[in-house]
Amino acid sequence: MQSHRPDTAVTILGQAMLAVARSAIEALRDPAFPAGAALPPRFLRHADEHTVVGISALSAAIAAAGLSAADLADCAVLAAPRLGGRPAAARTLTCWAAQGQAAVSPHIVPWCSLHAMASAVSVALGCHGPHLGVGGGPEAVGEALALLPWLVGHGGSAVLLVATGWDDEPVLATDGSGAADAVCRAVALVVAPAAHGGLRLIHVASPAPRPRRDADELLRFGRFAAAAAAGPTAGRPPAAWSFAARRGGAIRAELVAALQREAA
């Protein structure tokens, strides 16, 4: 049993951030998957908006990493939707109240539960490493980062991480429609273990005071990912970011850019 502070070295191979108005999400249901991905037509037709936008962002991150579907076979998938599945849940509950159990969509469980986005990525991209959803609530980004070292250590070549949320939670009509201007944002990273250098993920348990809930956390996370993927810049001080994993401060996950490569 080790007693050190968990400290994992990783490299960000590719990243992307995507922000899409709700009215434009339908057009993404047939996204450009990475080369080699073979899917049935309209695979995402029952998917939640988070999953649709998340997979598009992830496809862009994979392209930025210069990878094809064949490179992803042993990858793990970690997905962190923030209140995913709400429009479909609203539709389902309204239909159920009006028409009874026969009107309940059979797709609500497989496509709108916490695991759904991770499963969709795994199926869509052929990833046989472990996949799971994390968080589901307002601190999804920090919780995803808190789990990242675990999956980086699973033995696969990379972890596909995607976090999603509405910039402002839309107020929905009873059938789940409305709020056409609401923006769904996704940040996607392709993260690989690194022997040294790159980024260090430091996972700390502490009785920190509750941080203020940050409505722009996904945006901040996206900017962090871009800066971290760009790597160290000569003449600038080391960059550091901190994301609370749980409101209440019990986990603090920090990512620190190492400007100087550590000794091997």
Added chain:
Amino acid sequence: MVRPAPVTDPVVITGVGVRSPLGDTFDAVATALLAGRTAVREIDLGVGMAGIRTLAAPLAGGEVPGAVGRLERVNLQAVAAALADAAIDPRAAGPRLGLVLGQGAEHLKEWEADHRAAGTTVFTGTGAEPLVERLATAVGIAGPAVTVGAACASSGFALALARSWLETGLVDVCVAGGCEVISPIAMAAFHNLRALSRWGGEAAAASRPFDRRRDGFVMGEGGAFLVLEPASRARRRGARIRASLAGVGMSSDAAHMVTPGTDPRPAARAITAALADAGVAPEGVDYVNAHAAGTQVGDVAEAGAIGLALGAAAASVPVSSTKGLSGHLVSGAAAFEAVACLVALDRQVLPPTANLDEPDERCPLHHVRGMPCARSVDVVASNSFGFGGANLCLVLRRAA
């Protein structure tokens, strides 16, 4: 899994908190499992469910499924019971005590319960703090607390993550697991997906894993939380060590959002990885608690994976699914079935698969059926598979 260093201090289980259709204590569950006492019956959901015969394995107590606060209450009872069983005072543990909740659809359930009570949170996106935070606050856990979702394998992934946190030294003790509750929407959705049993005979015979006449799973509710800690710490404080969590294996089918893949290799890889992680050869496994929920496709797929992973040993390693007695506890299934494995280790008796009258020839396993089987049990493996092709195998080893 790549471990950070050779593990000389295994992660052990020192506390069990259970809420289940078979009982709310370890001894009650053990008694029911080994007596073959099924909890499946027809239930009243309190709402119209036209066309559905509502077969389920509910918790005792007569609460209305879907009631506001029930998901939190059931999970809280199991967390508190686990800590009490381990004799751990969370408020004295500070930030070195963590909590991992395995829960596949917390928000769907809470939106449904709120909607039934004329609430509007599903439309507004407002609502309570995350369940894991409410649980941590209620029992006084100050350390890391997260929720993981892997459908029907959720609470097993929670146990796997908790072991990782302990191995890397993030926490000294971790409570992990999960409990499920039945709701009208969940039952309707699984029914409309044609995943639930439509058994027309005696209710108690509806859940029949591996049997030729199986026709779907029966929902159950409840689950379990386990307290995990390093063996050295457990010994220092004189805790009762129930078993070690010796191995974890994980993989994905990458095949379909609902049905298991027809290729048994991905699920077999999870089993093989768990055995390798535990340092156990296939012939060293004394019992496999199968995920087998009683679906036509799923049980055959799992039998193929077990056969592939265990090789020649599959002919002699006993296998059973306790879902014939408990129903399928969905998010809570993996943790509850870890408790069933602890029962086997503790009592040196294997629970049988209920209602396995005619084993499906496509599931050629060494079934434990009809009666419990007394034998020496040192190493057990527990499979959990979820929608979307999430595969997990846990290996538990009897305490030395």
